[in-house]
Each structure stands twice: as C-alpha cells, then as structure tokens.
Amino acid sequence: MKPIKVGLLGLGTVGTGVVRIVEGHQDDLSSQVGSPIRIEKVLVKDLQKARSVSIPEEMLTEEACDIIHNPDIDVVVEVMGGIEPTKQYIMEALEQGKHVVTANKDLMALHGREIMAKAKEKRCDVFYEASVAGGIPIIRTLMEGFSSDRIKKIIGIVNGTTNFILTKMSQEGAGYEEVLKEAQALGYAESDPTSDVEGLDAARKMAILATLGFHSDVALEDVDVRGISQIKKEDIAFAKRLGYEMKLLGIAERQDDQISVVVQPTMVSTSHPLAAVNGVFNAVYVYGEAVGETMFYGPGAGEMPTATSVVADLVAVIKNMKLGVNGQRALTPYKEKKLKTDDQIVYKNFILLHVEDKAGVLAQITQVFAEYEVSLDSVVQQPNPHNPDAEIIIITHQASQASMKKVYKHFDNLDVIKSIKSAYRVEG
Numbered sequence: 001m002k003p004i005k006v007g008l009l010g011l012g013t014v015g016t017g018v019v020r021i022v023e024g025h026q027d028d029l030s031s032q033v034g035s036p037i038r039i040e041k042v043l044v045k046d047l048q049k050a051r052s053v054s055i056p057e058e059m060l061t062e063e064a065c066d067i068i069h070n071p072d073i074d075v076v077v078e079v080m081g082g083i084e085p086t087k088q089y090i091m092e093a094l095e096q097g098k099h100v101v102t103a104n105k106d107l108m109a110l111h112g113r114e115i116m117a118k119a120k121e122k123r124c125d126v127f128y129e130a131s132v133a134g135g136i137p138i139i140r141t142l143m144e145g146f147s148s149d150r151i152k153k154i155i156g157i158v159n160g161t162t163n164f165i166l167t168k169m170s171q172e173g174a175g176y177e178e179v180l181k182e183a184q185a186l187g188y189a190e191s192d193p194t195s196d197v198e199g200l201d202a203a204r205k206m207a208i209l210a211t212l213g214f215h216s217d218v219a220l221e222d223v224d225v226r227g228i229s230q231i232k233k234e235d236i237a238f239a240k241r242l243g244y245e246m247k248l249l250g251i252a253e254r255q256d257d258q259i260s261v262v263v264q265p266t267m268v269s270t271s272h273p274l275a276a277v278n279g280v281f282n283a284v285y286v287y288g289e290a291v292g293e294t295m296f297y298g299p300g301a302g303e304m305p306t307a308t309s310v311v312a313d314l315v316a317v318i319k320n321m322k323l324g325v326n327g328q329r330a331l332t333p334y335k336e337k338k339l340k341t342d343d344q345i346v347y348k349n350f351i352l353l354h355v356e357d358k359a360g361v362l363a364q365i366t367q368v369f370a371e372y373e374v375s376l377d378s379v380v381q382q383p384n385p386h387n388p389d390a391e392i393i394i395i396t397h398q399a400s401q402a403s404m405k406k407v408y409k410h411f412d413n414l415d416v417i418k419s420i421k422s423a424y425r426v427e428g
C-alpha cells in the first residue's frame, strides 16, 4: 500500500520521540490508518550534531524547501519551535496543500487565527494537541468531548518546568537555579527558559484553552501573567504551614459572557486535587455547566509524552485524508470577547506584611481592609525574636481585584507597614 509521507521539522526532544513512536509503533499505526507511515525527510539546524535515534544520513537536511516544496510529502510535523522562520514554513506548507501537525504554542497563541484561516482556505488540517499540556489530550477534549457543554472555568497546571521546580522546592527544599538546570537537562524547558519561569509559556497555553473553551478569540495580551521567579523558599514554607501548596496556575473563568484569564503563583488548598499534581505532571480542571467538575492529568512535557500527542494528531490527519474530510476542524470563535473588569475578578488572598510591633498596628491594618470592603478570613501576628518588628499573615475572603489594588496602594502610605513581603491568590 502507498505510504503516507511525513516531513519532520526538528529533531530535538520532541522530534526524537516522534521518530521513536512512528518507528516503534508502526504496526499499530499502519493498521489504524490503513497505510504505512514513513518519515521521509527531517529538517535540522546542524547536520553534524550527534543524534540519539539512528537516522539515515540522507534523510536529514538543513534546507526547509526539501520538505515544504517536496511534492512527495503529505504531512509536515513541526517540532522545531519559535515564531520565525517556523511560521513562514507552516504557511508555505499549507499553501502547498500539506497538512500540518505542530507542538508550537508560541505560534498557535500568537498566529493561530491566521494559520487556521489559511488551513481552511487550502482545505488542510492543522492539529496542535501537543502544544498544551504535552501528553494530555486536552485540546481534543475541549473541542469534541465538551462540544455539548458550556465551559465556565478552566484551571490548569500547564507548565511542566515550573511545576517540577515548585515541587522540588516544596518537597526537597531544593534551590530554584539548581532545579531549573535539571528541568533543562531533562528536556522539559523551552530553549529560552524565561518563558517557562516568567509564566509566558503557561499564558500561551491558557490563551489557547480559553479560546477553545469559551469560543472567544482570547489573545495572549488578554492574559494577566506573573511567573515563579520571585517566589521565595519562605513563601512555600508559609503556604505549607497554612495547609496550601504553591502552584503556578492558569485560571480562565467565564461568568455570563465575561471572561478573565490569569497565570499566577497561587496557594492551592491541599484538599484541592490540583495540590497533588507534582513534578513534570500537568493537570487541567474543567468545570462545565452541565457536566460539573472534571480533571485531566498526565505528563506535561518531555520526549515521549509530547510525541504521543504529536503522533496521535498525525493519525487523525491521515484518517481525515482517507475520508477526504481535511480542513473541517478549523473552528472560528463565534462569541464576542468581553473581558472582566477588576471589579468583577474576585478571589481569596494571602498577604504577608512586615510591620512595626506596637500597639494599634493591627487595628490600623484591619481598618484599611474595612474601608475597601474586604472581609478577612484569618489574621495571625507573629513576633520576630530577633528584632522589634513583627509579621502579620492575612487571608481574606473573596475580594475583588479592584478592592485589593486599593488596599495595597493604601498600605504603601501607611507608616506602620514596613513592607508587603508577599501576596498570592488562594484557591480551594
């Protein structure tokens, strides 16, 4: 039977896994799609680099046109990453009528609309399951499994690198820099790990999930982002003492027609299932109006888990080719995007204040919360035996982001407060 020919752009962590799965699972794959699947050409940057899979020399190329403009190639699998020249290669491949599978959330979050429009015009598929939560089939779940429901909330631990770092800091007291290096060596981190630790990678993934879940065109700039680089070991210790785990959460919420999407370090109650998601594992909690609570769990990064999703997309594309129904999955967001204002974004807060230890301080502080109608769940003061100052730990009830901004502004001008040492959102 005529094989389906694949051009692979990139042979790094994910590309290597794709080659291993296409070769190792060939029997099952070809039985499922009804043809052998052949990797025909592989684009790399450096032909001399040692590879951890054996690939015939003539299969490797440094010229993208050997794939993009190769009439024999049916499907282009893009696992090289970055925006340019990758976007240009994908657009050219689509122009040539080739289907595309990509793991590239940077590209899909920034240019997904344009790429999907081109795919639709050329009746081609563009599948991107591996771009969010590596090995978890969450894109397929939102597009197909929940097509009947109205999604109200998506909470995700969607970055493996930062979850790996936070877990090691929490469970082993490890240092931030040393664990980041370990995550890089394991192939979890992006080529520039700043996008992992500063929350940008998670923000891209949350923009994709929110767009699919809420059917609105959520852009990267709609996501309020804060990463983990400012988290101190002390904050993690405080969280644990109070019954929380520190996690980098992406939280997308919809109320009526208004939505908000944030990525921020959050203290998650240990009773919440997301608190138990450790290491490189990801999880996506989805709340639907009809289905209620659901959660999807699995490895979020790494060679084989990510390649599993890439090759599953490849199988889906080939099945569509056999049925002659490519290019029909490109959903256009059909709901107007309305973003919530600060008044409408409401959550619990943890605040650690460094204050003067003298009579009346607590009263002044609680007075500020009262002025902006923020009600408090608990207030604990702990004296510091080594100096005359004290620390006050406050947990609020649900409070609007607008009120909290006013509280922090007021604190800046309150002499008894020496500093706001930490402030985190609290979930669960």
Ligand SMILES: NC(=O)C1=CN([C@@H]2O[C@H](COP(=O)(O)OP(=O)(O)OC[C@H]3O[C@@H](n4cnc5c(N)ncnc54)[C@H](OP(=O)(O)O)[C@@H]3O)[C@@H](O)[C@H]2O)C=CC1
Pocket (backbone or CB within 6 Å): 009, 010, 011, 012, 013, 014, 015, 043, 044, 045, 046, 047, 049, 078, 079, 080, 081, 082, 085, 103, 104, 105, 106, 130, 131, 134, 187, 188, 189, 190, 191, 300, 301, 302, 303, 306
């Ligand atoms: N690693 C992971 O766990 C996950 C990664 N992803 C995404 O998958 C994609 C790939 O990631 P990953 O495999 O980790 O990346 P790597 O850096 O490990 O691999 C990138 C590959 O692409 C090749 N490459 C990069 N730029 C060019 C270029 N300009 N021309 C030709 N070849 C190029 C490199 O060639 P050479 O080998 O010669 O240097 C390398 O083989 C990214 O979009 C990433 O965000 C998604 C989910 C998980």
Ligand SMILES: N[C@@H](CC=O)C(=O)O
Pocket (backbone or CB within 6 Å): 131, 133, 134, 158, 159, 160, 161, 162, 188, 189, 190, 196, 201, 300, 301, 302
């Ligand atoms: N760098 C990313 C890789 C997968 O998308 C992560 O750590 O999650």
Ligand code: NA
Pocket (backbone or CB within 6 Å): 129, 130, 131, 132, 133, 134, 135, 136, 137, 138, 139, 309
């Ligand atoms: Na996925």
